[in-house]
Amino acid sequence: MSSKITRALPELVENGIITDEIAQNIKAFYGNSEESSANRLFTLFGILGATLVGLGIILIMAHNWDDFSRGVKLIFAFLPMLIGQAILGFSIFKEKSSAWKEASTVFLFFGVGACIALVSQIYHVSGDLESFLLAWIVLCVPLMFVTKSTSAVILHLIFITYYAFEAGYGHNTTIPHIYFLLLLLALPSYVRMIKAQTKSHVTSVLHWLFPMSLIFSLPVCIDQSEGVGFLMYVLLFGVFYNIGQLPYFKNKSLLQNGYRTLGSLGTVIILLILSFRDIWKHQFQDVYFDSLEFLCAMILFVIASVLLYFNSKQNALKSMNLFHFVFLLFGVIFMIGLFNDLLPTILINALLFILGVSAIKIGAEKFHFGILNYGMLIIAILIACRFFDTDITYVVRGLLFVFIGGGFFTANYLMLKKQKSKK
């Protein structure tokens, strides 16, 4: 795009549309941005290259060369890590570019993993993956602080999530509280990036990775009280949605704002699951108020409430929508669900329907086709879900779908027409 504009400049100057000075300014502006995008590309390829080389070394060593003596194998095990340390040291002391630092960080990260894995392999250690991952992550935590490397934070988040999976899922599992500590360790770097480079694409990646890591790892806190798990998730999505509405995220697109997107989608998905009466009949028999799950839920509730209060102070109440408050409403429905299964089912269905309508309204107000169709999709899926647990004739089902399809067409057509008339 920028090259097209710079190529057109001489013609524009020739025809007197812009002055020579303006043309020079435009050239300078795009020259800088091209340079920085070239740098970014160089960094990206550096990271990709280092990742592939690091993983390649692990795979080559995993071949487990029988012909080498133990000593030679040990040298090969330590070599990638030592090379990574040397290159990273060189990058830090010589103050090399971020491409150097990022690539050497990634290479060292995999070098450390390879070293631990290969030493274990050489001595035939039957150690479990959980402790191996933990050692690897802990040894690489300083990488987030010695360089201002974004790839260190990304790798840290990916691997702590993997660790939480390994430690917290399945049988013989302990609740890996250390996961949360490790997540907190990534926060200073994350906050620094938010403050430093609000327009960076990498920061946008982190806005997705942080919430996704928590979404995947939350079940590790669910031990004996699965019913509270639903409450925890709704509260977590409430936290995310309210983070996504903070002033920093205000003018960011849905793609740049993982918190808002995941908060909204997650809330709808959990509520759709809870719109079935059977869930309320069977999943809420084991709710204990003195359990770890309930403590987690309380913490999430406090965080979500503080964020909601902050958002209500920052924004006019008018600009807030139902998605902000879902976690509060669900808290009440959850309490009712402990004594009754019909009423919460009805309330959840009503809540979902209102959420759908509210999304349609937001979409229509903002002229945002995505949000408009999202609202209609919520209602369509809600109706489809009800076909499974209600006894409606095929004719009525068919008519309902025809009606929804017609609604989709009509709403989009009206908005398109409105948009054209505005132009």
Added chain:
Amino acid sequence: MKKTYIYILFGLMVLAQIAASAQIVYKYERTIASDNVYKFKTAPVDPNNPFMGKYIDLDFEINSFETTDSDWNRYDKAYAYFSKDENGYAVLETLSKELLTDSKFDHVIVETYNYYEGKIRFDLPFQTYYMEESKALGAETLYRDNNRNGKEQDVYAVVHIQNGTHVLTDVIINGISIKDAVVK
């Protein structure tokens, strides 16, 4: 962060990364150097690990202990004490919930998995023998074929044990290291 702090943190990180792996190497090399070798009768099977490659899983003959104490939970840690018979094969002397300070036998820490018919079953902690990727499946096949043909087989794992640290160094099948037997 100040540059000095960054340099110090970088130095500490490098030391920790090297020390973490080096201390594992030191611990196992000392155990191997002790030359306190036990033979554990076993049978090989073949899975693999995404980080460390191909290995054979060892199915040991010693896998349970007779006891009247039924108060064992799945995944409990226990101390297995071994002596050697005249041929160097391991003999399980006792299984204890606590570390026995006055025992003359060598021990390893094992994980229990169930108590059934007067026996507590457990997994020995050296069940993994890494091999060159082309050989792991061959090792299992060789053992299975020999079994099918009714051949008398002597398969055992060579394990060094010292102060609770154990290192599996080889698997011997009919007098030959399994990695060489597969080639033949």
